[in-house]
Amino acid sequence: MTHHTARDEAIMHFAGRNGLYYRQAFQRIGERRGYVPSINIAAALLGPIWLGGRRLWSAFWPYLIADLLAVVLIAFALAGGTSAEQGARADRLEKLAVTRLSEAKAANDRDATSTIVKSLTRSAAALEKAADEARQVADHAKAGASLILALGGSLLVATRLSLGAIANHIAERRFRTWRLESDRRKAGFSLLHAGGAPVLLAALIPIILLHFSDRTLLDAVPSDPAWNSASAAWLDHIIGSISKAVAPAAGTLTYAITGMLGLLEAVLTETPWPVVMAIILAIAWQLAGFRVFLLTFVAISYLAILGYWEKSMQTVALLGTAALISISIGIPLGILCGYNRRIAAIVRPLLDFMQTMPAFVYLIPVIALFGIGKPSGIIATVIFGIPPVVRLTALGIASVPASVREAAVxxxxxxxxxxxxxDLPTAGPSIMAGISQTILMCLSMVVIAALIGAKGLGEDVLHALQYAAQGQGLLAGLAILLCAIVLDRMVQGGRTH
Amino acid sequence: MIELEDVWKVFGTDERAVLVETRRPEPDEDVLKRLRAVVGVRGASLCVKKGELVCLMGLSGSGKSTLVRLVNRLLEPSTGRVRIDGSDILSIGPKSLRELRSRRIGMVFQSHALLAHLSVRDNVALPLEIRGVARTQREDRADELLVRVGLEGLGDRRITALSGGMQQRVGLARALAADPDILLMDEPFSALDPLIRHDLQTQFMALSRELGKTTVFVTHDVDEAFRIADRVVLMRAGRIVQVGTADTLLSQPADDYVRRFVQNARRPALSDFPPAKARAIA
Structure with missing residues (x-):
């Protein structure tokens, strides 16, 4: 082929070394759809060294790790696998049996009728048997070791073969992105980068070999328990001083939350139950229509007949308080985040933290600050429930078209x-989705809140957990689920109507 | 009457510094790069007479949309003077500025910028709601305007139920709701298909002659500008290159750029104009 296209020139430039070979290989790959068989012998032989030299980093690391894994398996197998341990044990037992036997012989020589002789002989026989068993296990393990050896070897061969078969495809794909970016300095085969793999392997393989030649050398990860306990003590101290400092504020907050919760609980539990049920059904009808009304009716019947009514009202009161607090803090905060990118940049990681941190972890400081009981449960619920409403409010505000705002100005x-x-009406659907999410998040916290003394359905689940009462647990769990579904449908209905 | 006098608008991390640099005969490009400077409008002076319809014309990025936003201070001019009926509007406080915008200036946007959660009627009545006009009064006024723009009886529709052309009519009705004496139109018909655009142009011309609003109309379409404007302002890279009637631009272009810009324009035919103007021309 004498005719050179711009593509050919680019391939020659990209490949550097062996340009003609790659030009042909890429040509073959480009001519047909799908996989085209094409073996790159250099890649198959050199493995990670070739990948490094060609700067194919996303393939380099998996193949390097595969190489290391193969080395670990082979070294493990050559060191005898688990058979070494078993063999040593068998040797030990055998030695013991021999000494026991010689002791028996000596005792027999002294006094043939002594009971000691009998027991010594019996013990020696038992030891012999144990040694035999250990020997058998060791033999098994030896067979296992050769299996592991075969596995390691075939892993090495298989990875290299696969690399040889796909190497040109990987290189061709890299060529296309390289051409797009056309950062032409990164062309050709780099000896410097090719050296990466040998250096890494040279550093890691001796460690592997050392480990398998003497198991005692690298047994434990170096750690210092003192550091752990010192850090924990330091955090204890900080939390302690914080809780001392904010104790009055915490007291007021607890008082306010208790008041709010008490009011809601009184309304829900002190009002005669038929009235409460009727009102809930009416709200469901009004907000979300007949189907949700039916669903609500079924849910209420379930809660009433199985005796969860009182507890579910406590749960709803707890949840309502937590959701109200979440929403009344979350929406203004979300608006701020939507308007101000700097505030959003500060708040977002905090929200991630609140959502990702396991609830049990922040229960500890919450208890330290607010004590055990319902207020702590509500605060923990708010921490977990507030992120969605903040996020979705901010999203809604930020996605109000600039042109609409400009027109108003x-x-x-x-x-x-x-x-x-x-802004708020335009962001309305997004904010409502946030509220709905927040309510569901709050409801999913009731079991954990029950752990620190919040009453309600969560308590039943907790009891069931403690006494492994599967039936009870399922029934209470279903009650929580029904509360969630009804609340969600009512809020969603309110959104669409 | 709208008067702009040596108005500049520069964007950058430090507007003043950018301004100082750009007004030099040979600005230092490195300094401008560091200040992330973009010049929107360079020393524009223009006078739009009462009842006149002036078209700002130019390519994308020529500064025409920026210039029209300086008139009602959606963008603050970096320097220069802006007067409406002789009174300086750059010195007034935020409250008087809102007053000015809500009573005297109506605006139409390319992306119609209507509120999706409101009905057509409530959208038209929005400027009156901002001004604090009572509900029944502003609804009556909105219905009146919907008739004017040919959307009679559609007041109760949702905005999303209307076609693009109808939405732009709603935008026009909204701009007229407060009965302002100035209309600012930022490429109102650019996003519409040619037939609807032509219809709306015709309707708008009739309406604007009838109502006698002082109008600044932004467009990149030479044909549109020549068809509807009393005078055309051609802009290039933030500068006003030439101001004149369609005839002037065609017969005496100020430079090569103007010549190239207008050479493919369709000379407006008499039948393009509504009867009143056609008679005046004839």
């Missing part, structure tokens, strides 16, 4: 007009 709207009449 052009007609002389004030900032508050824009917030209440333009």
């Amino acid at each position: 052009a007609f002389g709207a004030s900032r508050s007009f824009i917030l209440f009449k333009v």
Whole structure:
């Protein structure tokens, strides 16, 4: 082929060394759809060294790790696998049996009728048997070791073969992105980068070999328990001083939450139950229509007949308080985040932290600050439940089209007009989705809240857990689920109507 | 009457510094790069007479949309003077500015910028709501305007139920709701298909002659500008290159750029105009 296209030139430049070979290989790959068989012998032989030299890093690491794994398996097998341990044990037992036997012989020589002789002989026989067993296990393990050896060897061969078969495809794909970016300095085969794999392997393989030649050398990861306990003590101290400092504020907060919760609970549990049920059904009908009304009716019947009514009302009161607090903090915070990118950048990692940190971890400081009981349960629930409403409010506000806001300004709207009449209504669906998410998140916390003394359905689940009462647990869990579904459908219905 | 006098608009991390640099005969490009400077409008002076319809014309990025936003201070001019009926609007406070915007200036946007959660009627009445006009009064006014723009009886529809052309009519009705004496139109018909655009142009011309609004109309379409404008302002890279009637631009282009810009324009035929103007021309 004498005719050179721009593509050919680019391939020659990209490949550097062996340009003609790659030009042909890429040509073959480009001519047909799908996989084209094409073996790259250099890649198969050199493995990670070739990948490094060609700067194919995303393939380099998996193949390097596969190489190391193969070395570990082979070294493990050559060191005898687990057979070494068993063999040593068998040797030990055998030695013991021999001494026992010689002791028996000596005792027999002294006094043939002594009972000691009998027991010694019996013990020697038992030891012999144990040694035999150990020997057998060791033999098994030896067979296992050769299996592991075969596995390691075939892993090495298989990875190299596969690399040889796909190497040109990987290189061709890299060529296309390289051409797109056309960072032309990164062309050709780099000896420097090719050296990466040998250096890494040279550093790691001796460690592997050392480990398998003497198991005692690298047994434990170096750690210092003192550091752990010192750090924990330091955090204890900080939390202690914080809780001392904010104790009065915490007291007020506890008081306020208790008041709010008490009010809601009184309304839900002190009002005669038929009235409460009727009102809930009416709200369901009004907000979300007949189907949700039916669903609510079924759910209420379940809760009532199985005796969960009182507890579910306590749960709803707890949840309602937590959700109200979450929403009344979350929406303004979300609005701030939507307007101000800097605040959003600070708040977002905090929200991630609140959502990802296991609830049990922040229960500890919450208890330290607010004591055991319902307020702590509510605060823990708020911590877990607030992120969705903040996030979705911020998203909604931030995605109000700039042109709509500009139009309002052009007609002389004030900032508050824009917030209440333009931004909030436009962000409305997103905010409602956030509220719905927050309520569900809060409900999923009731069991954990029950752990620190919040009453309600969560308590039943907790009891069931303690006494492994599967039936009870399922029934209480279903009750929580029904509360969640009904609340969600009611909020969603409110959104669409 | 709208008067702009040596108005500049520069964007950058430090507007003042950018301004100082750009007004030099040979600005230092490195300094401008460091200040992330973009010049929107360079020393524009323009006078739009009462009842006149002026078209700002130019390519994307020529500064025409920036210039029209300086008139109602959606963008603050970096320097220069802007007067409406002789009074300086750059010195007034936020409250008087809102007053000015809500009573005297109506605006139409390319992306219609209507509120999706409100009905057509409530969208039209929005400027009146901002001004604090009572509900019944502003609804009556909105219905009146919907008739004007040919959307009679559609007041109760959702915005999303309307076609693009109808939405732009709603935008126009909204701009007229407060009965302002100035209309700012930022490429109102650019996103519409040619037939609907032509219809809306015709309707708008009739309406604007009838109502006698002082209008600044932004467009990149030479045909549109020549068809509807009393005078055309051609802009390039933030500068006003030439101001004149369609005839002037065609017969006496100020430079090669203007010539190339207008050479493919369709000369407006008499039948393009509504009867009143056609008679005046004839």
